[in-house]
Amino acid sequence: MRVGLFVPCYIDQMYPDVAVATLELLEGAGLKVEFPAAQTCCGQPMANTGCNDAARPLAARFLDLFDPFDYIVCPSGSCTSMVRNHFSDLVGNDPRLASIQSRTFELCEFLHDVHPVDFSGNRFPFRVGLHQSCHGLRELRLGGDSEQMIERPDKVRSLLAQVQGLSFVELQRVDECCGFGGTFAVNERAVSVAMGEDRVQDHLEAGAEVMVASDMSCLMHLWGLISRQGSPLAVMHVAQVLAGRSPSVSVKNSIKPKAGNVL
Amino acid sequence: MATVSEHPEKAAAYIADRSRSRWHDGALWFVRSKRDRMAHSLPEWERLRSTASQIKAHTIANLPEILQQFEANAKARGVHVHWAADAQEHNEIVLEIIRKQNATRVVKSKSMLTEECHLNPHLEVNGIEVIDTDLGERIVQMRGERPSHIVLPAIHIKKEEVGETFAKYLGTEPGASDPQYLTEAARQHLRSKFLEAEVGITGVNFAIAETGGFVVCTNEGNADLGASLPRVHIACMGIEKLIPRLVDLSVFVRLLARSATGQPITTYTSHFHGPRPGCELHIVLVDNGRSRIRDSDEFRSALGCIRCGACMNTCPVFRRSGGHSYDAVVPGPIGSVLSPAADTKQHRSLPYACSLCGSCTDVCPVKIPLHHQLLTWRQQIASQGLLPVSKTAAMRAGSMLFQHPRIYALAGALGRRALRWLPKSWIYNRANPWGLDRDLPEPPVESFRSWWQTNRQGTSVDEGMKSKEAKNGK
Numbered sequence: 164m165r166v167g168l169f170v171p172c173y174i175d176q177m178y179p180d181v182a183v184a185t186l187e188l189l190e191g192a193g194l195k196v197e198f199p200a201a202q203t204c205c206g207q208p209m210a211n212t213g214c215n216d217a218a219r220p221l222a223a224r225f226l227d228l229f230d231p232f233d234y235i236v237c238p239s240g241s242c243t244s245m246v247r248n249h250f251s252d253l254v255g256n257d258p259r260l261a262s263i264q265s266r267t268f269e270l271c272e273f274l275h276d277v278h279p280v281d282f283s284g285n286r287f288p289f290r291v292g293l294h295q296s297c298h299g300l301r302e303l304r305l306g307g308d309s310e311q312m313i314e315r316p317d318k319v320r321s322l323l324a325q326v327q328g329l330s331f332v333e334l335q336r337v338d339e340c341c342g343f344g345g346t347f348a349v350n351e352r353a354v355s356v357a358m359g360e361d362r363v364q365d366h367l368e369a370g371a372e373v374m375v376a377s378d379m380s381c382l383m384h385l386w387g388l389i390s391r392q393g394s395p396l397a398v399m400h401v402a403q404v405l406a407g408r409s410p411s412v413s414v415k416n417s418i419k420p421k422a423g424n425v426l
Numbered sequence: 427m428a429t430v431s432e433h434p435e436k437a438a439a440y441i442a443d444r445s446r447s448r449w450h451d452g453a454l455w456f457v458r459s460k461r462d463r464m465a466h467s468l469p470e471w472e473r474l475r476s477t478a479s480q481i482k483a484h485t486i487a488n489l490p491e492i493l494q495q496f497e498a499n500a501k502a503r504g505v506h507v508h509w510a511a512d513a514q515e516h517n518e519i520v521l522e523i524i525r526k527q528n529a530t531r532v533v534k535s536k537s538m539l540t541e542e543c544h545l546n547p548h549l550e551v552n553g554i555e556v557i558d559t560d561l562g563e564r565i566v567q568m569r570g571e572r573p574s575h576i577v578l579p580a581i582h583i584k585k586e587e588v589g590e591t592f593a594k595y596l597g598t599e600p601g602a603s604d605p606q607y608l609t610e611a612a613r614q615h616l617r618s619k620f621l622e623a624e625v626g627i628t629g630v631n632f633a634i635a636e637t638g639g640f641v642v643c644t645n646e647g648n649a650d651l652g653a654s655l656p657r658v659h660i661a662c663m664g665i666e667k668l669i670p671r672l673v674d675l676s677v678f679v680r681l682l683a684r685s686a687t688g689q690p691i692t693t694y695t696s697h698f699h700g701p702r703p704g705c706e707l708h709i710v711l712v713d714n715g716r717s718r719i720r721d722s723d724e725f726r727s728a729l730g731c732i733r734c735g736a737c738m739n740t741c742p743v744f745r746r747s748g749g750h751s752y753d754a755v756v757p758g759p760i761g762s763v764l765s766p767a768a769d770t771k772q773h774r775s776l777p778y779a780c781s782l783c784g785s786c787t788d789v790c791p792v793k794i795p796l797h798h799q800l801l802t803w804r805q806q807i808a809s810q811g812l813l814p815v816s817k818t819a820a821m822r823a824g825s826m827l828f829q830h831p832r833i834y835a836l837a838g839a840l841g842r843r844a845l846r847w848l849p850k851s852w853i854y855n856r857a858n859p860w861g862l863d864r865d866l867p868e869p870p871v872e873s874f875r876s877w878w879q880t881n882r883q884g885t886s887v888d889e890g891m892k893s894k895e896a897k898n899g900k
Contacts, residue, residue: 170874170875172828172834174874175838175873175874175875176838176841176842176873176874177842177867177869177870178867178870179870179872179873179874179877180870182874182877183874183877198874198875198878198882200831200875200878200879201831202831203827203828203829203831203834204824204828204834206825206828208821208824209821209824209825210801211782211801211804212804212808212813212817212821213777213801213803213804213805213806213807213808213809213813214808214813214817214818214821214822214825215805215808215809217818217821217822217824217825218825220825220829221825221828221829224828224829249801252805297781297782297783297784297785298782298784300784301783301784301785301787301788302784308785308788309462310462310740310785310788310789311472311788312465312466312468312469312471312472313472336455338785339742340742340781340783340785342742342781343781344780344781344782344783345782346817347778347780347781347782348860349859349860350434350778351433351434351437351743351778351779351781352434352438352859352860352862352863353434353437353438353441353442353747354434354437354438354441354742354743354746354747354779355781356863356864357441357444357447357746358742358743358746358781359864361448361451361746383867384864386865386867387860387863387864387865387866387867388863388864390864390865391863391864391865
């Protein structure tokens, strides 16, 4: 079984350790993982701006690069949703599309549904505030959201819940948007910052030590605010927690040597 | 023609008063939370939503036949039925009915359609006094403002400010802010207006084709007084307000108030089936762009909107930026879908006033895929050339970069190095809107692709910029 690692462009460039952690989780689960190095960006910033002409060639490249794999796994709900829910706007007539969409998974979804992994041997003795990223929640349905009256397994939370010592704090607004929203963060700076500050405040008031999310883009925005405020809150991608990183290590973006036998 | 409105600027101005923005957010979140509790109390909630969505889809698909059925049944009940192609025709029809009565005093209960058609100014320039009788609407009318929300029109105004307004217009004690005192003053004021009025105008929440009747929902009973005290009742409705059968009404009545305010049902749900003896009942059926939306494959389902306002209460952008930042009759997510349909250029910033979080889609009682429609609007705005060149050029440049992995890797390495080395003042300045309030991530020495090549393929990497630092970093 060949697994293609789909690394969002900003993770590749700014948060390589999230990709390394993802790789460690997949390899630790006994999978053969490849990183098609010609991959860049799935085209989401362009498509979300409405510039489909600019996004189309990137979607087409994605299909070329990832078609050979049995599974395509990505540590981002937002980028996974781009492939699964929005590529049809761009390359809807490509005969490979439906099959690739059915083979593309967000990391937690993959570890929960497709290739279950036991994390009960892990330890993470911290109070975690789980930031449910919108696209994972409402486009991929990685969990049930507060608007719909539908019970759904919470895939991100249930993976984290296996980890020893990890406790969740309860937020006032369990799945409120952080305000990143891609180019929204710059276009609508005032609203974006207000949303982010409120999100951080909710985590601080709940007593979180570490804010964990399945999308690093949300955390990039939230960390930017936390750092500016000087708040005592670490941020970590769920892959980093599951791969055994410690909060003090994860905030430094540089790649750490393998974290030993965490699995 | 109206000038182009820019949501980001208006939103920033509103948010600049952080305590007001937070207060507004909290007030609407309170309503959203009440809605959640109400939705939770019905095990069949999602089934109701699906049923409502299907009824509306059926209605929209068969709208001409259903409208004709409604017209025939309403006429058989002695109702005068009028058709208006657009806002101007609607306003002329209403004015004509009022003039035939030689009337000059009108009371009006809440109707987003008459807001959309700008009926009040039209009647006022023609010498008619129009008094909005919904308390929130009356408050904004006195202040010369527009409603900021379709269900809670004065949600942006604090009770102290209502006290100031009432002191000025109704002679209440200056400085008064007790809601009961102020409400009583408004009640006495409105009562005299009801008694004087010669014509009452109401909106319509649901019109039933099968019976020719219609329903108006209020919490204050003002529509009932407005429709019962004057001899003439004019009901103004968009053609999408139809539902086929009386039995369908039960679905919508259960969803409407729960979604809107978290009540199980509105305090008054009044059914009108023809004029009272010796009185007149008119219905004005208005298109005003609705047929155009019906013809579009992308936005058709937006006609199913029952104007509950749940998408506004849940929208994190609306809650913080206030309804007036949208500069549109209907603000919030549904307004950002409908407004560009009326005038794309004027409202081109609204589909971007959205983080695409999808909360509106999941809260909508008729399942309009609001955030996907907003994304579709962005595509239409871009393809119509209505995006600033700076944005389209940036997206095109990004696309070119991402189509060339080597150049992308080089640009990334240069960018990360620049972030590490450049003086702060070169990075954090006006040219970088991100950095005005947020720190940029600490740039790593090495990208993942570079790490992969070294650690998994065993080959030395040429990012063009591989430096001593990278080795030191490991």
